[in-house]
Amino acid sequence: MQAGGTLIEYGQPIDPEVMVKPPDMAEFALDPGHPGEHDSAYVERRRELFYLCRKHRLENLGPPWIEYTEEETRIWREVAPRLDELHRKYACSIYLKAKDALAITQDEIPQLRPISERLQRETRMHLVPAEGALPYRTFYEYIARRGFPVTQFIRHGSHPEFTPEPDMIHDCLGHVPPLMNQDYAELLVLIGRAAATAEKGEHVLALKRFSWFSIEFGLMEEQGEVKIFGAGILSSFGEIPHAMFSREVTRRPFVTDMVIETDYDPTQMQKDFFIAPSFAFLREELTQLIRRLNIPVLPD
Numbered sequence: 001m002q003a004g005g006t007l008i009e010y011g012q013p014i015d016p017e018v019m020v021k022p023p024d025m026a027e028f029a030l031d032p033g034h035p036g037e038h039d040s041a042y043v044e045r046r047r048e049l050f051y052l053c054r055k056h057r058l059e060n061l062g063p064p065w066i067e068y069t070e071e072e073t074r075i076w077r078e079v080a081p082r083l084d085e086l087h088r089k090y091a092c093s094i095y096l097k098a099k100d101a102l103a104i105t106q107d108e109i110p111q112l113r114p115i116s117e118r119l120q121r122e123t124r125m126h127l128v129p130a131e132g133a134l135p136y137r138t139f140y141e142y143i144a145r146r147g148f149p150v151t152q153f154i155r156h157g158s159h160p161e162f163t164p165e166p167d168m169i170h171d172c173l174g175h176v177p178p179l180m181n182q183d184y185a186e187l188l189v190l191i192g193r194a195a196a197t198a199e200k201g202e203h204v205l206a207l208k209r210f211s212w213f214s215i216e217f218g219l220m221e222e223q224g225e226v227k228i229f230g231a232g233i234l235s236s237f238g239e240i241p242h243a244m245f246s247r248e249v250t251r252r253p254f255v256t257d258m259v260i261e262t263d264y265d266p267t268q269m270q271k272d273f274f275i276a277p278s279f280a281f282l283r284e285e286l287t288q289l290i291r292r293l294n295i296p297v298l299p300d
């Protein structure tokens with residue numbers, strides 16, 4: 001991770017301060033090159049949802065109820081069944097069980113408020129409305145308090161298979177179902193507490209990578225088979241077969257020291273995957289890492 005005292009992220013040297021002092025994006029903007037940037041109706045809709053969800057987040061109002069448009073529902077109906085077919089074959093068991101229990105259907109875009117109430121009852125987690133991708137540290141500050149930030153907008157219809165940013169499909173079909181599992185929830189909350197407390201940029205980066213190769217892109221061994229639990233894989237119909245079968249990628253056992261030294265590029269298909277034996281194993285690995293980094297979030 002360190003080369004002569006410099007932190008490297010996404011192949012570039014970074015200022016360690018950005019890891020501990022997140023910037024706040026208060027104004028709405030689509031990134032240049034976004035598939036929807038020249039569609040004024042899309043930009044307007046995104047702007048409306050940005051300020052609505054931001055207000056609900058900052059004022060602790062819980063997820064707003066959204067009236068989805070026909071076009072948004074059409075995109076959901078195109079993507080959700082294709083993903084579901086792949087999930088039935090390749091997703092880990094806790095994901096499939098939770099997806100059914102939450103009754104996330106392929107017909108209607110789910111409303112987050114009832115899902116959040118259900119999570120609260122099952123694992124004491126809840127959903128926090130997010131206007132877009134939050135800075136890493138801010139994101140984990142919510143998770144430390146058992147809230148998972150979730151976007152409520154949908155990707156642009158010209159590229160239903162692709163989104164350059166987390167959207168409702170990534171969040172709701174990737175991140176939300178495993179929150180129903182207590183072991184998964186406790187792992188996530190511990191990452192959040194450590195990441196929100198760490199004072200050194202290099203420690204936050206180590207936790208970020210631990211999280212990336214588990215929560216976002218993790219594989220798990222289940223009854224002798226490799227299954228998927230990472231949200232970034234489960235929400236992408238390109239990434240699922242790529243993670244499972246591509247010959248261009250590495251699939252190695254999850255060894256924390258290796259994981260925290262592995263850089264990645266979030267804008268490309270992933271080339272490194274790690275296979276964990278269980279959530280209990282990941283929790284134990286994380287506990288040891290936190291102890292080693294001396295981050296004061298563990299009971300004595």
Ligand SMILES: [Fe+2]
Nearest residue numbers: 166216231232
């Ligand atoms: Fe994600």
